[in-house]
Amino acid sequence: MKNTLKMTLAASSIAILTACGGDKEAGISPQQFTDALHLVMDSDRAVYTKKVVGRLTKEEKVIKASEHFMDDKALPLPAQMFRFGAETVAEKTDEFTYSLQSLWPINSQNAPVTAVEKEGLQFIVDNPGKNFYKEETLGGKNYFTAIYPDVAVAPVCASCHNDHKDSPKTDFKVGDVMGGVVIRVPLG
């Protein structure tokens, strides 16, 4: 929820900025737009991971985080929280879409589909610290697609994925790029 709200705020303030600009040059570029969205997403995810999941599960030890959070009366995993936000946005608007994907996904829904997604996810694995930006044409429409790395910050990122029955990869380690955030904006 919080994710979505902030996303919407970021998106609308960007829209206002563009609207007030008058002539075309005053608008922001697709990359500035996706970079700003990603900054909000990454910050919210870090805050949820640290101040909600980390604090309540490791410091206070009052609740667990679980993939089966409904059955287990637990907190949703950060990746699930992220996907729920993305799904809510997708219901509301066609202005942009986003998803957390991986070449080695636990949830097959998170596998890359387009050629640019596959290329970009490989690029961010091969080029640590760099993002990937490319235009692509899908169904006759042009899109700007940006892909940002998602990194294993903690040993649990790697161990939970490595041990998960549905994970196609079992040797993730801290510091690895495990996947990426894909943000897509229609052009023109």
Add this chain to the structure above:
Amino acid sequence: MKISAYPSIAVVAILLSACSESPEQVALEQGKAIWEGTCAVCHAQGLAGSPPIGNKKMWAKRIEKGLPVLFEHAKNGFSGETGLMPPRGGNEDLTDHQVELAVKYMVSQSQ
């Protein structure tokens, strides 16, 4: 003629580079290479709550703690206000000295 010219060019080149680069600069360059290999994946952009290189605003408070504290946190890991810094950035092959060079480089670019 040609053959003998090569070594002297090489010598001149070595002398030139020796004169223009102070030990601090050499250390910074070594630190940069280590940083690019291990630390950039998070600190280039500030992923997952890490302070991005060059962001003076985010680094000022951290730099105030002093280099010895930053060295210690980079070697042993650190869970502060914003995220989780993994010990040695997850690269256990790095020596203490290499981690320190990388920290010094990142700090030099962020103040």
